[in-house]
Amino acid sequence: MNALALILRREIRLSMRQAGDSAIIVLFFVLAAILFPFGVGPEPNMLARMAPGVVWVTALLAAMLSFERLFAPDYEDGSLEQLALGPAPLETVALAKAAAHWLTTGFPLMIAAPLIALLYRLPDAGYNTLLITMALGTPTISLIGTVGAALTLGARRGGVLLSLLVIPLIIPILIFGTAAIDAAIGGYPFRQHLLLLGGFFLGALVLTPIATAAALRQALE
Amino acid sequence: MKFFGENISCVRGERLVFRGLNFAVEPGGALVLTGNNGSGKTSLLRVMAGLNRATVGKIAWSDGPISDDPEKHHGRLHFIGHLDAQKPVLSVGENLEMWARLHGGTDEKIAMAIKKLKLDGFEDLPGRYLSAGQRRRLSLARLVASEAPLWILDEPTIALDEGSVAAVRALISEHRDAGGMAVIATNVELGLSDTTKLDMRDYAAGQDDIWEGVS
Amino acid sequence: MIQKYANPARFNRLAATLLPWFAWPAAILIFAGLYFALFNSPPDYQQGESVRIMYVHVPSAWMALFVYTCMAISCAVGLIWKHPLAHIAAQAAAPIGACFTFVCLMTGSLWGKPIWGTWWVWDARLTSVLILFFLYLGFLALQNAFDDPARGERSAAILALVGLINVPIIHYSVVWWNTLHQPASVIKMAGPAIHSSMLLPLFLMAIGFKLYFLTLLLLRMKALMMARRARGMSMAQLHHQAAE
Structure with missing residues (x-):
């Protein structure tokens, strides 16, 4: 069995044994999203107008909370050391970790997103696009967040710091994710937005494992 | 195949931990590191494993430095450190x-x-x-x-009872009889036969300023 | 033995030679630039006297990007060739760059009040500069987040490189987002119609800012190296005392 599959299987097994951890992130996502109507009032048109943005912003914030523990347990108990000493390059480890993060956090967030859109009465035309943008955008966020998690390993107040590093980097995903949904609702073409989101994903897929591996290498030193 | 290091110096936390250190392990050999706490035993083991980089010097197998192909080097060693890597x-x-x-x-x-x-x-x-x-x-x-082939062990017998220490001793002997090599940092006598000793005190950097002779 | 990698003595000599060549021209250029900007250039027919803010705002914006690029390049040098001076340069440049970015945001806001009637507009340029400011803050925060300073400088270096790749992506995303949500009705800062009498002070200020940056950079690098050396010496002394 190759290293990627081994690490992935271990991560999934771990997250199944600690299923509560993923559930808490999704719960935070839903809770943060239902705060907005209390703040701005329940006027249906306004909520429908806000829906794409709120779903995306709260999904991003929920994802930020999940990154802090991505490498920290492995760093603290020596697993990361052993992974680094394995026969697979650290880039593979980084990719496996990002994939595992998406499966255990990104994917659940994506599934929960239409539910929140429903509470906000997102127009029917938006749901498919919402799912597609989430499917294209959340893996990119997992990849970029993995870099942030590796960079802040062992830092004082790593969690808050991680958000400070990662949030500016994912603004483009937020911009095109919400714009695609808005365009779909308005009946405008949105293929370009999706292509750009796909492009971001491919770029991140190639580049972020290199950055993550470099960060992990010096975290272990 | 021989595993060796030449003229290794290591800076950790802005301090020169040891300098000018040489070592070599032959197949079937065992290198035992001794020295006080903070003398750099763990640092040296991590440098040997390739987890840390030596500030100066070279670590190599007979067929080339470990930095040429870290994955190959990692495939040749087991590293048991202080952390247990268990969930x-x-x-x-x-x-x-x-x-x-x-x-x-x-x-x-x-x-x-x-x-x-x-x-x-x-x-x-x-x-x-x-x-x-x-x-x-x-x-x-x-x-x-x-x-x-290469075992790098940091205080392998910590927390073990006498019976288990004997088992570890047997494991290491068996490994060496089969042509394996071991580098062990320990402060207790393990009772291994025919080992090479390396006392970290011989390579201590003392109070030297790492910027020495620079300005 | 660090001598092999970086030679503080040689750097100090170089810095001492270069400093006056940066500092004096910087001062002269900035004073000349300010004179032309404040007294010897025409008010804009649309923006009136407020246009003079531009002579600080635009060079600051250029510096914000320029310093970030310099910083990322020296981070790359530090990571690839393990040259400690490169990390020190990046560490020295970051707060200077952050200050230029802040000045750019402040002057943009001050300019916005009389022109747009509000302190902040989600204008594409201002918004990307704001994000750049957060990239700087992230770099500084990461650098200081570790107990081991070496760890902080290497982590921050990787972040700077990731940021450098992202800066153009963020910028064009924001520009696109801005045109989508805000049809171009606002007056763009430093729009295409710049009168030639405005170019001279702008040019003087831009060069002056660059030299000012180099002056500060050298001074900060010297200070950081001394601090590092003092730390190393006190560490060695502490360990020596403990060993006795």
């Missing part, structure tokens, strides 16, 4: 299997490791129920569960 929610078997498979270990090897480290009967026990000594034995089981 409390995974069972003993699952914990061991992960690292064994990563290094190409087979089912028979894993079963043998469980037996040799006297962990039989614990396979399905979640890691969180293990005692410190049992956790140590589970870490050491990685040595048997997959093969590697």
